[in-house]
Amino acid sequence: MEDETQQEQASPTVQKRVRDSFNRQGLMAHLGARLTHIGPGRVHIVLPARPEMAQQHGYVHAGATSAIADSAGGYAALTLFNEDSEVLTVEYKINLLTPAAGTHLEAIGTVLRSGRTLTVCQLEVYGVQGDGERKLVANGQQTLIRVTRPAE
Amino acid sequence: MEDETQQEQASPTVQKRVRDSFNRQGLMAHLGARLTHIGPGRVHIVLPARPEMAQQHGYVHAGATSAIADSAGGYAALTLFNEDSEVLTVEYKINLLTPAAGTHLEAIGTVLRSGRTLTVCQLEVYGVQGDGERKLVANGQQTLIRVTRPAE
Amino acid sequence: MEDETQQEQASPTVQKRVRDSFNRQGLMAHLGARLTHIGPGRVHIVLPARPEMAQQHGYVHAGATSAIADSAGGYAALTLFNEDSEVLTVEYKINLLTPAAGTHLEAIGTVLRSGRTLTVCQLEVYGVQGDGERKLVANGQQTLIRVTRPAE
Amino acid sequence: MEDETQQEQASPTVQKRVRDSFNRQGLMAHLGARLTHIGPGRVHIVLPARPEMAQQHGYVHAGATSAIADSAGGYAALTLFNEDSEVLTVEYKINLLTPAAGTHLEAIGTVLRSGRTLTVCQLEVYGVQGDGERKLVANGQQTLIRVTRPAE
Numbered sequence: 001m002e003d004e005t006q007q008e009q010a011s012p013t014v015q016k017r018v019r020d021s022f023n024r025q026g027l028m029a030h031l032g033a034r035l036t037h038i039g040p041g042r043v044h045i046v047l048p049a050r051p052e053m054a055q056q057h058g059y060v061h062a063g064a065t066s067a068i069a070d071s072a073g074g075y076a077a078l079t080l081f082n083e084d085s086e087v088l089t090v091e092y093k094i095n096l097l098t099p100a101a102g103t104h105l106e107a108i109g110t111v112l113r114s115g116r117t118l119t120v121c122q123l124e125v126y127g128v129q130g131d132g133e134r135k136l137v138a139n140g141q142q143t144l145i146r147v148t149r150p151a152e
Numbered sequence: 153m154e155d156e157t158q159q160e161q162a163s164p165t166v167q168k169r170v171r172d173s174f175n176r177q178g179l180m181a182h183l184g185a186r187l188t189h190i191g192p193g194r195v196h197i198v199l200p201a202r203p204e205m206a207q208q209h210g211y212v213h214a215g216a217t218s219a220i221a222d223s224a225g226g227y228a229a230l231t232l233f234n235e236d237s238e239v240l241t242v243e244y245k246i247n248l249l250t251p252a253a254g255t256h257l258e259a260i261g262t263v264l265r266s267g268r269t270l271t272v273c274q275l276e277v278y279g280v281q282g283d284g285e286r287k288l289v290a291n292g293q294q295t296l297i298r299v300t301r302p303a304e
Numbered sequence: 305m306e307d308e309t310q311q312e313q314a315s316p317t318v319q320k321r322v323r324d325s326f327n328r329q330g331l332m333a334h335l336g337a338r339l340t341h342i343g344p345g346r347v348h349i350v351l352p353a354r355p356e357m358a359q360q361h362g363y364v365h366a367g368a369t370s371a372i373a374d375s376a377g378g379y380a381a382l383t384l385f386n387e388d389s390e391v392l393t394v395e396y397k398i399n400l401l402t403p404a405a406g407t408h409l410e411a412i413g414t415v416l417r418s419g420r421t422l423t424v425c426q427l428e429v430y431g432v433q434g435d436g437e438r439k440l441v442a443n444g445q446q447t448l449i450r451v452t453r454p455a456e
Numbered sequence: 457m458e459d460e461t462q463q464e465q466a467s468p469t470v471q472k473r474v475r476d477s478f479n480r481q482g483l484m485a486h487l488g489a490r491l492t493h494i495g496p497g498r499v500h501i502v503l504p505a506r507p508e509m510a511q512q513h514g515y516v517h518a519g520a521t522s523a524i525a526d527s528a529g530g531y532a533a534l535t536l537f538n539e540d541s542e543v544l545t546v547e548y549k550i551n552l553l554t555p556a557a558g559t560h561l562e563a564i565g566t567v568l569r570s571g572r573t574l575t576v577c578q579l580e581v582y583g584v585q586g587d588g589e590r591k592l593v594a595n596g597q598q599t600l601i602r603v604t605r606p607a608e
Contacts, residue, residue: 331511355482358480359482367487368523371519393552395551397549
């Protein structure tokens with residue numbers, strides 16, 4: 001894994017907002033995914049490669065790979081919004097470059113452009129071996145829309 | 153749901169091959185997805201909308217929506233291959249058209265073009281209410297590659 | 305070509321708005337493309353397959369194929385807007401299914417979902433032979449955003 | 457523009473192969489595009505922003521932007537092939553990030569992964585002003601297939 005101690009962290013307020021939202025995503029808990037870095041415009045999510053994540057050949061399923069990539073991009077966008085804004089995925093495209101092997105996957109969402117209405121993110125997913133060797137297994141691009149948080 | 157009794161079924165051999173592969177996908181079982189139709193060039197997968205599938209607002213997460221869409225397209229491609237061929241997703245693009253609400257989702261993968269090496273599928277996901285009302289919640293397009301099954 | 309006399313036409317006002325905008329697109333004139341159908345949520349554009357459109361093997365270049373597909377989708381979206389709205393392409397994805405052969409190409413843009421801010425279109429491009437035989441050569445999906453027309 | 461004298465050049469043989477193919481693309485000449493850099497796995501194409509390239513608001517049309525992006529990616533892939541291989545675009549996805557303004561556009565295609573059959577490229581297009589100021593106007597991802605050159 002990258003040396004994340006070297007990376008810029010988002011403010012505590014933003015980190016809390018991202019963690020609270022992530023913790024409300026039943027799917028992330030069900031998959032066993034966890035947030036490992038929340039920087040301004042950049043979020044990492046790690047997914048252990050359990051058998052429950054597999055496709056028919058034992059590699060991580062494209063759906064699980066995509067799920068953490070989509071969430072990483074969504075939260076990367078959210079780090080740049082103020083607190084009354086939410087984010088929804090409009091669409092994404094992902095290339096599965098090579099079988100998703102490793103003890104875990106690490107998805108990295110990075111904001112390419114943050115506009116008033118739309119945000120575009122780059123999505124990368126690495127397969128990480130027990131010895132730390134990393135390989136890019138998926139690469140994608142995502143469009144998100146900012147929505148005003150409904151009053152509660 | 154559509155009246156699936158009216159739809160063309162794949163041969164028993166093909167159906168068995170698809171079911172066997174689906175049953176080896178740990179992720180599909182973990183999500184609670186099941187195959188509901190296997191026709192030539194067309195496969196349906198249903199996913200109950202449990203809390204474990206949710207994003208932060210309680211709708212089905214784009215990752216779960218995508219996972220069943222990706223598998224439906226992959227198996228639609230597989231129905232047109234002979235038994236020594238396997239299929240891998242090269243890439244897909246999906247638009248999340250509206251929040252994925254309903255008691256369950258139904259993903260439909262349909263082969264648009266089946267070539268010697270590459271297959272292109274259309275992906276549709278419907279949100280289905282308890283009263284049977286259906287709404288298109290996601291629409292996508294997928295590229296797959298045929299690979300020769302490794303000798304066992 | 306399809307029998308376009310059978311297809312629903314947009315109102316004269318909408319048709320004029322689409323034609324006026326199309327006529328301001330220098331690229332469409334430079335490519336030799338022309339509008340052949342303007343229906344509500346559906347627009348056709350035809351492109352003669354001149355040598356100036358070719359890629360290195362003599363087929364129509366993916367860039368020319370995409371250009372008419374993108375414009376067809378954009379104008380399909382525009383037919384459903386009121387007169388103070390304009391449309392911009394956010395993104396699109398296109399599969400080139402087979403070499404784009406024929407005397408001309410016909411691009412068809414069809415609105416899949418028209419929302420308040422975003423519109424999603426399906427894009428199809430057919431290669432048409434002199435004898436009228438048609439073949440789907442490209443298939444895509446496009447996201448557009450509605451913007452308020454700047455005061456003139 | 458970047459200081460291209462600092463960038464690694466492809467071998468003269470590869471450069472010639474790319475230039476010969478580019479010169480057979482009628483569309484590139486018709487648009488007025490030219491090759492400005494041919495490195496191993498990386499190709500640049502420049503397009504002057506003439507009125508013939510415009511959409512209805514005077515910016516460069518998404519179709520022209522995409523055409524040079526697609527060709528840049530295709531030739532980036534080709535630089536890594538041996539001489540009996542050709543390349544065809546399977547699909548691409550492109551986000552138009554901001555209006556394509558400038559005196560010219562520069563498209564950069566970069567190989568992300570070069571496999572035996574498939575290549576995946578990143579596509580970037582910059583709008584460049586007369587004073588050299590550059591802005592990313594489009595970003596995309598492309599899948600290409602290697603084909604054996606037909607005997608002549």
